Amino acid sequence: MNQESYRMSTSSSASRPDRLTVLAFLADVQTEQVLRDGLGDIVANGMDVRRGTVRTAIQAMAKLPTPEVLIIDISGDDQPLSALGELSDVVEPGVRVLVIGDTDDVDFYRHITRGMGVMEYIFKPITREAVGRHFAPLITRKTVGSDAARGGRVVSLMGARGGVGTTTIAGNLAWYLGVISKRHTVFVESDLHMGSGALLLGGKTGPGLRMALETPDRIDPLFVERAAQPVSERLHVLASEEKLSEPLNYAKGAAQRLIETLRVRYNFVIMDVPFLPMPCNRELLEYSHHRVIVMDPSLASVRDTLRLMGVPNGPWQPQSPTIVLSRQGRPGGLTRKQIEDALKVKIDVVIPDMPKQLNESASFGEPAVTERGPFRQAIIDLGREIGFVGGRDEGGSSPEPTSALGSVANIFKSTKLGGLS
Ligand SMILES: Nc1ncnc2c1ncn2[C@@H]1O[C@H](COP(=O)(O)OP(=O)(O)OP(=O)(O)O)[C@@H](O)[C@H]1O
Numbered sequence: 001m002n003q004e005s006y007r008m009s010t011s012s013s014a015s016r017p018d019r020l021t022v023l024a025f026l027a028d029v030q031t032e033q034v035l036r037d038g039l040g041d042i043v044a045n046g047m048d049v050r051r052g053t054v055r056t057a058i059q060a061m062a063k064l065p066t067p068e069v070l071i072i073d074i075s076g077d078d079q080p081l082s083a084l085g086e087l088s089d090v091v092e093p094g095v096r097v098l099v100i101g102d103t104d105d106v107d108f109y110r111h112i113t114r115g116m117g118v119m120e121y122i123f124k125p126i127t128r129e130a131v132g133r134h135f136a137p138l139i140t141r142k143t144v145g146s147d148a149a150r151g152g153r154v155v156s157l158m159g160a161r162g163g164v165g166t167t168t169i170a171g172n173l174a175w176y177l178g179v180i181s182k183r184h185t186v187f188v189e190s191d192l193h194m195g196s197g198a199l200l201l202g203g204k205t206g207p208g209l210r211m212a213l214e215t216p217d218r219i220d221p222l223f224v225e226r227a228a229q230p231v232s233e234r235l236h237v238l239a240s241e242e243k244l245s246e247p248l249n250y251a252k253g254a255a256q257r258l259i260e261t262l263r264v265r266y267n268f269v270i271m272d273v274p275f276l277p278m279p280c281n282r283e284l285l286e287y288s289h290h291r292v293i294v295m296d297p298s299l300a301s302v303r304d305t306l307r308l309m310g311v312p313n314g315p316w317q318p319q320s321p322t323i324v325l326s327r328q329g330r331p332g333g334l335t336r337k338q339i340e341d342a343l344k345v346k347i348d349v350v351i352p353d354m355p356k357q358l359n360e361s362a363s364f365g366e367p368a369v370t371e372r373g374p375f376r377q378a379i380i381d382l383g384r385e386i387g388f389v390g391g392r393d394e395g396g397s398s399p400e401p402t403s404a405l406g407s408v409a410n411i412f413k414s415t416k417l418g419g420l421s
């Protein structure tokens, strides 16, 4: 058997222009959809997806020319190791092999990625985020950069329009991560004048954020420690309440420096960024790992979502933005299908219209995500989209079942086995 051979890189294999970029053998249509969404249009010379197992791949690869990247779905195979070994005999050595499976076992992961030369492994149900993060850089050979991989994850939420529910969603996501899931989380309210996120979370505002954005030389870990106000042990808020008569004097580069410093301290940096064409907002967006666009079911929102989708990805963003439809079912609103037809992409997360519950939670100071129900479920779905794998230490406070998959993903993370992270 020729197990090490996958890894051996031949320079000729990477530079053949006629070569198919990605050939995938996948077991089901759902996995195919997520893979396509996650890779977007980064695949230079095309992607050929066929239905099949690792056995189908072995038969096909005996005849087909080898692509640059081969993606194999080994789920359901009771002897995946020997099948992968067999496969290595029929593909050229330079091919990059990426594997999707259903085994969430850390030893298995270690074995195939170290001992068998498979470059990366993710397990089902796969997410766009996992595909974008772990597979995409190996396909483009553009690593997202070690800078992007070290430290916390930066997520920016931006409303397609004002008033669609962005702050509600961003604040509740931060609460879910920081309070319910106990990850070190900071909520950054980039609207220094009119932001309402601190209010929603019951956090204090202060002068720190403005200072940071105007005089970035002052930003260091101690500064951040003082400026971010605690809401709970692991959820902090960085927000201001500046006089409307005093516009921000933004210093170029401050957003990047602030984000880099926050990432050393927090697992998640959740930013509520209004879409105003200001340098500060533009830079905050640019240095996010993940952008989330929030829209409501209106025609104006559709138009502005299309415009936001056209904003090019920043250097740390391998995948296209997540689209959240807020207030679905609002009387007179567009249907999900109408919106998806107009956008020509799928909506990733849907938040129902629930004025009563959200108004009550705003008045009583407990974010709506603390209560079970469709709103909480949508926030959990959004958490997954942005790369949070829950499970291990949500403890008794978490009513949703803690999955074994989640816990192994956390082991991957804590033992630095999580691919590029
Ligand atoms: N899913 C929802 N169903 C019903 N009402 C909602 C929903 N989400 C938010 N709201 C309500 O809509 C109002 C605006 O919400 P929010 O402040 O989150 O919007 P925003 O997009 O951040 O607005 P702004 O542009 O002013 O920053 C609030 O009163 C909030 O309670």
Ligand SMILES: [Mg+2]
Residues within 6 Å of the ligand: 166, 167, 168, 195, 196, 272
């Ligand atoms: Mg807002």
